[in-house]
Amino acid sequence: DAKTTQPTSMDCAEGRAANLPCNHSTISGNEYVYWYRQIHSQGPQYIIHGLKNNETNEMASLIITEDRKSSTLILPHATLRDTAVYYCIVRPHSGGGADGLTFGKGTHLIIQP
């Protein structure tokens, strides 16, 4: 799986959009970008994934650059409950998680009141 680079930590004001960047310059053509988050003392939670088009669901939006070397996860209206470690993971879709997920260090997002 391709390696990802994320900032160690970020702050965001409550109610504002939180934009979390991820670099994955070695991504290959069949690899998707997945985002998970882990709230303190809980199990990781799936957020969103995408291949090359921008994606949106009820939790977040995922913007992938045209060259696919980086992406941004957007939480449109951050709340205190969004404080968590956010993991960007690049992996092939076929077989999906059946080979297990390789977590990097992630970004600790802190939402400030």
Added chain:
Amino acid sequence: DTEVTQTPKHLVMGMTNKKSLKCEQHMGHRAMYWYKQKAKKPPELMFVYSYEKLSINESVPSRFSPECPNSSLLNLHLHALQPEDSALYLCASSPSRTSLVNTEAFFGQGTRLTVV
């Protein structure tokens, strides 16, 4: 039901004890996993079961013994652990290796294990 249930939530065991962690899901997923997470570190994959067969063992010491008795259950048997094995143990499940639909993994809340 989109839950992965792990029991117990907390476990304290001595180095000579034998204990088991349990994980259950009823989403029809055919891939199940054990992860270990030390404090302030990301989860690390330990084992992968696919269709009730062990498919990946990430060089885990034999004092950790996984078992998948059926497609809904996953156990992790613990014996002669060391204090450094104290960690959060996470179970997860996902659709099968051959699934072409969304293959997100669902995680349980974990068992916090302390070895004394």
